[in-house]
Amino acid sequence: MADITIDGTSIGANRFLFLDSTGKIPAVDGSQVTLIAAGNIATGTIPVARIDTGSTANKIVVLDGSGRLPAVSGALLTNVSSSTKSASDPTISTNPSGGVGTEWHNTTSGEAFICTDATAGANVWINVGEGTGDVLPYLYQGTQFGYSHGGETSAGGNHNVIQKYSFTADAAATDVGDLTAAGAYDAGCHSTTHGYRMGSEGVNVIDKYTFATDANATDVGDMPTRLTNSTFGLTSRLNGYNCGGYVVSPSADTIDEINRVSFSTDGNAVDVANLATTRIQASGSTDTVNGYVMCGAHGATHKVQVDKFVYATEADATDIGDMTTGGYRTGGCSSLTYGYAHGGSHPPTVNTIDKFNFAGSFTATDVGDMVHGAYMGLTGSSSTTYGYYSGGTAPGTAQNNIGKYAFASDGNSVDVADLTTILQYGAGTSY
Secondary structure, eight states, rough: OOOBBBBBBBOSTTTTOOTTTOOOOSSSOOOOOOOOOOOOOOOOOOOOSSSOBBBBOOOOOOTTTTTTOOSSSOOOSSSOOOOEEEEEOTTTTTOOTOOOTTTHHHHHHHHHEEEEEOOOOOOEEEOOOOOOOOOOOOOOOBBSEEEEEEOOOTTTTTTTTEEESSSSOOOOOOOEESSSSOOOOEEEEEOSSEEEEEEETTEEEEEEEESSOOHHHEEEOOOOOOOSSOEEEOOSSSEEEEEEEOOSSSSSSEEEEEEESSSSSSSOOOOEEEOOSSBBBBEEEEEESSSEOOEETTOOOOOOOOEEEEEEOOOEEEEEOSSSSSSSSSSEEESSSSEEEEEESSSSSSEEEEEEESSSSSEEEEEEEEESOOOSSSSOOSSSSSSEEEOBBBBBBBBBEEEEEEESSSSOEEEEEEEEEBBBEEEEEOO
8 A cells, every 4th residue: 555645735646635624625536436426416517428318218308509409209298389280181070189279281282271169070170371161060051042843733743843042132933953853742952062852753763953053953873663752851961861751662651761872972872771660751850960850640640750860870760859740741941959840731731830959859849930821841941040941732732932930049930032833742952
């Protein structure tokens, strides 16, 4: 062991280390000191070379020479305004985790969207880039026109006429085209671009007519091989449905079938489900996910029952409540939250306007009267603010009236104008 020099200094080899007058270690080389708790180091500078830096797990992130963060994931950052980048537009079912205010950039078109309603499966995206082309949930109602097609005269002669009337101004209907065959007691449904006639008295044809231009319908398919009439229609976002009716051939019978007509592909209807009970001459209403079949008749039994049919599953319909009167040959309309049935014969023929809430089971309420009187065999069309009916019989005398009633407040209908011709037992669509 080397000799130790004691001379009051602490600089140099083989010397005692003296604390200074404040009890501190003087400035000496500590490069070989080990096992020092890092938490006890309060000041000083540690060389970057001695720090475990990087952008992977358990590393310390170091800014670059320009004071910027390196490329690291920010997936867990909160309270940061960001946007989604995608090669396509958002959809109503995108369901953004950020909710209302979420921003979406289409990297193909350059357009930008803001979510203003984050209801699951029914998102609303406003296009703030181009300013048009908003992404909105499907709505059953129309914004431009109501349509009436087919039907018969008081004398029993069938029509093939397609008529339309305005939802934005009360004015008389105009004749805009013809169906491929005349018929009555048929059903109507509509996509966002076309109206459909599904089956009719004596024919099983499916007709389609465009809303974009006034033109004749085209034959795009057939109903099931048995000829049926007195059916009624439902409309979903993707399909139309023809329900119930009276079989003409090969033997007379009332049926409970629900047949699907595709909006995306022309072709024959497909039997997909059944009503809760057999019936003819009922009416249909719809929200964005369910169809509702109201009233109707089976032989001498006149029904007030309402069935619910779930579009997504296409399972058999279930009985969920009753209208106040109804019976057969009613017309149907829909607001966003309520279904409506107007007119019909229980008997007697009535002028009531009934409504029911789409949410849950119910008993409907009588909320007004048709100003034109007690009719049956009317059409039904829906705008975003009004339910419309046209034609009908009083009974025995076909009519050409067009009436409407408000969704926002209960009350009687008002006269709008007239159809181009009298008709009963036609069908209605909306655009």
